[in-house]
Amino acid sequence: MRITPTITLSVVLVTLMLGAGAASAFYSYKMGYEALKGVSQPDVNPTKKLAGSSQKSAEIKEFVPVNEKDILKKVNDYIKSKKNSKSSSNKPADKKEPTEAQKQSSVNPPKTQESVQANFPLQVQDQGVTLEIVNAIEQGGSLLLDVSLKNNGEKAVQFLYSFLEVKDNRGNSLSAITDGLPEELPATGENFQGKIKIPGISLNQGQLLSLRLTDYPDQKLQLSIGNIPVVR
Template identity: 45%
Template sequence: MKINSTVILTLVLLILMLGAGSVSALLGFNLGSSALKGVTTPDGRPTSKFATTKSNSSQSGEVTLLKEEEILKTVKARIEGKAKVAKSDKLDEDDEEINNRKQKQKEKTEVVVEEKPQAGFPVTAESEGVTLAVQSARYSGGDLLLKVKMQNKGADSVRFLYSFLDVTDDKGRTLSASTEGLPSELPASGTAFSGTVSIPTALLDDVKKVSLSLTDYPDQKLKLEVSNIPVDK
């Protein structure tokens, strides 16, 4: 009975092992079938491959070859466009150069019309190479305007303080005056400087002549006296 029990147990174990193996094989087959769903066998025919490649190439985009005439036309148009731009720039430069030349020529040929000398003028005084000249006298805006020119032909520059400018009338009375445009320092270059001496008209009701007196500052080595300047209205 002991031997029979062992045989039976052995058979049961074999049966269980066979059953487990069968179940495992079935499960493996099902899993493999599921994994291979949708997978097809590749087409090994070369003609089909080439046809597919050609079809894909045509779908991705066709290469269009331009005609030689069109290429030449495009190149010619670009060259002409650049030439027109260059020509336009050249014309602008030429116009600017012509205008500059005309302006320079105008400046060269422009005649400076000198003011016609007024009767009794200029009235001039000179001291130590320095000249003070009254060029003209005219009334404007309630003032008498004396146009003055100063020039230094001496060896040294000369300084002036125009608050020391004395202006007197033909009766010896001192008149108030202001200056404009006259240099505070007159260089020894011989260059002429112009300016204006202004005298209020209200002070000149019965005045026919005025005089100017100016000395350098602070040395007072020279004295410029311009007398009997006609100021008749």
């Protein structure tokens, strides 16, 4: 058999292809081996573990009934605790000793409106002119004094009510507004009635007021009334 160049070339190519395939396979095996060197097979099969857990959960536990005596004991203790808490809440509080202020108020009780009203009327007279405070009431946050003026003197008297002075027991001046009182009081003995309004901003229960009225322009007439109680 005659070997031609074509057959020789074909054999050489086949040999090269087989060598290249063997070298590629060896190189791939080596790379895979190096990559899986740190990987090992698990000690326990996870499928067996899942099967075991499912089998354990499927097991039926035995029912153990609760002791009836334990239940009755707990109920009895609960009822007793409720009764004790209820009785402690209904227990009357301890009586406290009265304070000094309460003792003092019991010895000297505050004046009622009736006792204050019993102090009226308050009256002052000078040179035949009489000023009388008939009553005092609290209205709208102000103290209203019902007053009357009468002149039994020999001549008429004029008043300028801006000269009216009202002070508390500390000497503080208070504003006062007159209503219905005459500017000139004739010497006829006629009784003229009116009101004096004292705003109650600075007035407190238990205070005593003083009032002073003089004639105008001579200012010789002195009509002064003190110890006027504040009514609330």
